[in-house]
Amino acid sequence: MTQTVVFDVYGTLFDVQSVQNQCEIIFPDKGSEISQVWREKQLQYMFLHELMGHDVQFDDITERTLTYAVNSVGEDLTEKSRRKLMAGYQQLTLYDETQFVLSYLREKGYQLAVFSNGTDNMLRGLLNESGIHGDLDAVLSVDLAGHFKPTVSSYQVVTDQLNISAEEVLFVSSNGWDIAGAKNAGFQAAWINRSNGPEEVLGLSPDYEGENLTVLKSIL
Amino acid sequence: MTQTVVFDVYGTLFDVQSVQNQCEIIFPDKGSEISQVWREKQLQYMFLHELMGHDVQFDDITERTLTYAVNSVGEDLTEKSRRKLMAGYQQLTLYDETQFVLSYLREKGYQLAVFSNGTDNMLRGLLNESGIHGDLDAVLSVDLAGHFKPTVSSYQVVTDQLNISAEEVLFVSSNGWDIAGAKNAGFQAAWINRSNGPEEVLGLSPDYEGENLTVLKSIL
Numbered sequence: 242m243t244q245t246v247v248f249d250v251y252g253t254l255f256d257v258q259s260v261q262n263q264c265e266i267i268f269p270d271k272g273s274e275i276s277q278v279w280r281e282k283q284l285q286y287m288f289l290h291e292l293m294g295h296d297v298q299f300d301d302i303t304e305r306t307l308t309y310a311v312n313s314v315g316e317d318l319t320e321k322s323r324r325k326l327m328a329g330y331q332q333l334t335l336y337d338e339t340q341f342v343l344s345y346l347r348e349k350g351y352q353l354a355v356f357s358n359g360t361d362n363m364l365r366g367l368l369n370e371s372g373i374h375g376d377l378d379a380v381l382s383v384d385l386a387g388h389f390k391p392t393v394s395s396y397q398v399v400t401d402q403l404n405i406s407a408e409e410v411l412f413v414s415s416n417g418w419d420i421a422g423a424k425n426a427g428f429q430a431a432w433i434n435r436s437n438g439p440e441e442v443l444g445l446s447p448d449y450e451g452e453n454l455t456v457l458k459s460i461l
Numbered sequence: 462m463t464q465t466v467v468f469d470v471y472g473t474l475f476d477v478q479s480v481q482n483q484c485e486i487i488f489p490d491k492g493s494e495i496s497q498v499w500r501e502k503q504l505q506y507m508f509l510h511e512l513m514g515h516d517v518q519f520d521d522i523t524e525r526t527l528t529y530a531v532n533s534v535g536e537d538l539t540e541k542s543r544r545k546l547m548a549g550y551q552q553l554t555l556y557d558e559t560q561f562v563l564s565y566l567r568e569k570g571y572q573l574a575v576f577s578n579g580t581d582n583m584l585r586g587l588l589n590e591s592g593i594h595g596d597l598d599a600v601l602s603v604d605l606a607g608h609f610k611p612t613v614s615s616y617q618v619v620t621d622q623l624n625i626s627a628e629e630v631l632f633v634s635s636n637g638w639d640i641a642g643a644k645n646a647g648f649q650a651a652w653i654n655r656s657n658g659p660e661e662v663l664g665l666s667p668d669y670e671g672e673n674l675t676v677l678k679s680i681l
Binding site: 281284285286288289290291292293294295305306308309312313389391392393418421422425438439441442443444 | 501504505506508509510511512513514515525526528529532533609611612613638641642645658659661662663664
């Protein structure tokens with residue numbers, strides 16, 4: 242029985258498209274490719290560092306993979322552009338429906354939290370800027386585990402910090418690998434399939450699926 | 462002091478392009494995208510399953526990610542096409558210089574081995590088919606560790622099985638993440654940068670770099 246709804250942040254509550262637009266302004270005609278490589282490498286580096294047993298953080302990885310992404314299209318990254326694009330990550334825009342859905346769930350009495358691979362600092366900066374911090378009962382970073390999602394020990398941050406059991410959690414993410422990780426940790430899971438992509442074949446299917454967060458209204 | 466040269470297999474000794482050609486025949490105009498998604502997802506699923514603590518193997522992952530890749534371009538995979546493309550993975554072509562470089566190193570007296578995330582069965586099938594099995598002193602699969610590269614424990618298969626120290630190994634791979642993993646495990650490493658891509662920024666640089674395997678002639 243769901244009592245707590247826990248949201249992933251990047252791509253789930255916030256649209257990372259605004260960073261792509263900034264990439265495009267700085268690197269005309271290459272913004273889309275840069276931001277795509279950036280995101281892919283950002284994920285891959287989290288996984289690789291975790292597998293190699295390194296203790297590194299999301300902001301460090303985000304900065305290094307930006308360099309890689311810019312280099313991958315044959316461009317160089319100036320210090321000024323680096324600062325601008327990294328700052329863009331702190332000023333992402335909310336998806337249209339995010340505020341409405343959080344308010345709806347709050348009124349229905351659910352406990353609400355976010356849980357992200359982002360650092361605690363990055364998350365609090367972003368959430369304060371956006372104005373939804375007040376709607377959340379908890380802001381949880383993998384910093385508390387010292388391990389990135391989708392390791393089992395990372396998701397235990399949620400149950401440990403909120404003092405609840407895994408079955409009480411409905412985890413919401415637009416990332417298929419994050420849904421698999423949440424199911425692997427014993428949570429219920431709703432996949433926000435914004436791009437209408439195929440389901441991952443990791444053997445851990447979501448309990449629910451919708452094209453945006455309003456699907457939660459029909460679930461809860 | 463290098464005494465043993467250990468090669469990654471897929472993309473390092475063997476060209477995976479031939480599978481792309483088969484994809485193109487079955488799915489005209491979509492072969493390139495399918496094979497690219499297939500390879501990316503194959504890597505990602507190895508990392509994800511390892512992070513989630515699952516015991517799965519390369520052949521199972523290769524088959525599931527083929528389904529995902531075909532679905533990702535809006536196509537369905539028939540049983541016949543599935544069998545054909547999976548069989549293609551057992552009949553990859555060697556890069557032009559592979560045979561020559563292996564013979565050269567053998568004559569120079571180096572111990573030669575392969576070490577791959579592929580299963581022992583897949584590796585032996587592929588190597589027998591290609592005719593280079595006889596040039597190798599050892600065929601090593603991560604099966605022996607129960608963990609995929611780039612975990613530290615996976616690379617220990619090499620030193621354990623060959624009864625050598627990490628410093629005696631020159632590890633050769635076209636995959637940047639594999640180079641980082643090898644360096645992380647204490648090996649010397651030569652990166653075969655076939656696509657002239659940017660270096661990974663994982664904090665673990667290769668000792669050597671070349672555009673194909675012939676660079677080993679100038680190193681050893």
